[in-house]
Amino acid sequence: MVEASPVATQVPVLTETGRRRKRIKWRRHIEGWLFIGPVILGITVFQLAPIVVSIFASFTDWNGLTSPEVVGIDNYQKLVSDDPFFRETVRNTLYFVAGHIPLTIIMAMALALLCNSQMRGISIFRTAYFIPAVSNVVAVSVVWFWFYQPRDGVLNGLLEQVGVDGPAWLSDIQWAMPAVIIVSVWQGVGYPMVILLAGLQGIPDSLYDASKVDGSTARQRFFDITLPLLTPTLFFLLITQFISSFQVFGIIFVMTHGGPANATSVYIYYLYENAFSFGRMGYASAMAWLLFIAIALITFIQWKLQKRWVFYE
Numbered sequence: 001m002v003e004a005s006p007v008a009t010q011v012p013v014l015t016e017t018g019r020r021r022k023r024i025k026w027r028r029h030i031e032g033w034l035f036i037g038p039v040i041l042g043i044t045v046f047q048l049a050p051i052v053v054s055i056f057a058s059f060t061d062w063n064g065l066t067s068p069e070v071v072g073i074d075n076y077q078k079l080v081s082d083d084p085f086f087r088e089t090v091r092n093t094l095y096f097v098a099g100h101i102p103l104t105i106i107m108a109m110a111l112a113l114l115c116n117s118q119m120r121g122i123s124i125f126r127t128a129y130f131i132p133a134v135s136n137v138v139a140v141s142v143v144w145f146w147f148y149q150p151r152d153g154v155l156n157g158l159l160e161q162v163g164v165d166g167p168a169w170l171s172d173i174q175w176a177m178p179a180v181i182i183v184s185v186w187q188g189v190g191y192p193m194v195i196l197l198a199g200l201q202g203i204p205d206s207l208y209d210a211s212k213v214d215g216s217t218a219r220q221r222f223f224d225i226t227l228p229l230l231t232p233t234l235f236f237l238l239i240t241q242f243i244s245s246f247q248v249f250g251i252i253f254v255m256t257h258g259g260p261a262n263a264t265s266v267y268i269y270y271l272y273e274n275a276f277s278f279g280r281m282g283y284a285s286a287m288a289w290l291l292f293i294a295i296a297l298i299t300f301i302q303w304k305l306q307k308r309w310v311f312y313e
Helices: 006-057 074-082 084-115 122-134 137-147 154-161 173-188 190-201 205-213 218-229 231-246 250-255 267-277 281-309
Strands: none
Touching (some): 006 281, 074 281, 084 122, 084 173, 084 231, 122 173, 122 190, 137 250, 173 190, 173 250, 218 231, 231 281, 250 267
């Protein structure tokens, strides 16, 4: 009588084990897709689909209600060559960016240096400086709107105490944009302060100790140690601040409505007017994609130039 080979008796067992493993593997795949399915569905419905629609709409004459009429690149041509308000809003946006970014980063650096000390109760000051960053933009704008009132406003009241007649901040063409920049810096300085504070706390104390032994001053330690080691953090902040400053809207909408005489009408506010006030959804979509291209180009240039001034350990 011939005995069965050990290999022959193990083949069915191995086959059944392989099938069981495949079933477990497929079950895990299905479970994984079920977990991430709602996220993928949400991204598709609320992000990818609107992107596709906006790309198509930018080549149409569409008011959002009737059937769109394809006009090719006419919207882009009108923006670049035939719309004087477009060029004015671009200038206003660049004005805002040129004032907002340097002031925000400089003030954030100063506050981060102050908050990096080990004094008792410093966490209270850190929280106080960061609170405006998480405050509602409408509430902040309304409060500052009353601060800027020419007669009963807090700022002009303080200036009057020292014999200075304050301007009509929000109704003066020369002062309206600086007033908006001040509010944006006050509200937005908390986030870059926290980022810079984290960068400061990541610098080894041994570097400062060695520099002190060599007899360096506080100014020398800042420019020779602190600033170079913070360049990766500053690079990140420059990119994020450029993107956010090009998209300023809430403060303008609440405080000035683009006035006076379009002095504070920035790019996003003009885009909003075209889409929801003038009923030119196709034109507004073209504006949105031009803004995307501009931000992408600026970010790309910043990324290429980082090699010249950003120092990584």
